[in-house]
Amino acid sequence: DGGITQSPKYLFRKEGQNVTLSCEQNLNHDAMYWYRQDPGQGLRLIYYSQIVNDFQKGDIAEGYSVSREKKESFPLTVTSAQKNPTAFYLCASNPTGSDEQFFGPGTRLTVL
Amino acid sequence: QQQVKQSPQSLIVQKGGISIINCAYENTAFDYFPWYQQFPGKGPALLIAIRPDVSEKKEGRFTISFNKSAKQFSLHIMDSQPGDSATYFCAASGLNTGNQFYFGTGTSLTVIP
Numbered sequence: 001d002g003g004i005t006q007s008p009k010y011l012f013r014k015e016g017q018n019v020t021l022s023c024e025q026n027l028n029h030d031a032m033y034w035y036r037q038d039p040g041q042g043l044r045l046i047y048y049s050q051i052v053n054d055f056q057k058g059d060i061a062e063g064y065s066v067s068r069e070k071k072e073s074f075p076l077t078v079t080s081a082q083k084n085p086t087a088f089y090l091c092a093s094n095p096t097g098s099d100e101q102f103f104g105p106g107t108r109l110t111v112l
Numbered sequence: 113q114q115q116v117k118q119s120p121q122s123l124i125v126q127k128g129g130i131s132i133i134n135c136a137y138e139n140t141a142f143d144y145f146p147w148y149q150q151f152p153g154k155g156p157a158l159l160i161a162i163r164p165d166v167s168e169k170k171e172g173r174f175t176i177s178f179n180k181s182a183k184q185f186s187l188h189i190m191d192s193q194p195g196d197s198a199t200y201f202c203a204a205s206g207l208n209t210g211n212q213f214y215f216g217t218g219t220s221l222t223v224i225p
Contacts, residue, residue, distance in 0.1 A: 004155075031211065040121070042201060042217040043156070050211070058212070090155055099144040099205060101213060103155030 023091035118216025
């Protein structure tokens with residue numbers, strides 16, 4: 001099946017620990033995105049990448065880091081510098097030249 | 113600054129009724145306006161989308177109305193069903209915005225049987 005997978009579905013971490021969220025796609029899409037979703041605030045862009053080995057900050061990049069070493073993979077690290085990391089994180093992708101974004105199932109991160 | 117403003121925040125509609133969700137934008141560089149449907153604990157899924165060259169697009173029970181001069185667009189769900197109960201997001205993007213998507217804050221729709 002083609003699609004976007006995010007793992008794990010639920011993640012718990014202690015405050016002060018870095019944590020990496022996985023995003024993999026087998027759709028051969030060039031562009032990939034990370035969003036954060038909080039109640040009542042919609043989706044806010046953290047980072048995006050249009051091609052391998054290149055990425056740009058979104059509106060709320062502080063406290064997060066990404067890498068794009070492979071076309072299929074765009075992992076997001078939530079660092080200890082992120083003040084309020086508890087949220088639902090969504091990964092998305094779209095092919096070059098197309099506007100349609102495809103979303104993964106999301107990872108709910110809870111920091112205790 | 114919120115690039116796309118969405119209202120209402122929540123909506124309750126009786127089965128068979130019409131659900132209407134509105135969005136407004138400021139950036140005239142936007143040229144793609146999708147609506148996404150999201151069920152609890154799931155990722156959003158594209159429902160329907162429109163470009164500024166048409167004023168209306170219909171797919172089944174879902175219709176987008178687009179008013180370019182007012183910079184507004186809305187989603188109409190005809191004959192609303194309990195299975196339509198979900199959160200709906202409008203969004204906007206454009207080539208001149210680096211293909212970034214800007215999302216509204218979402219509308220929680222509940223359809224009462």
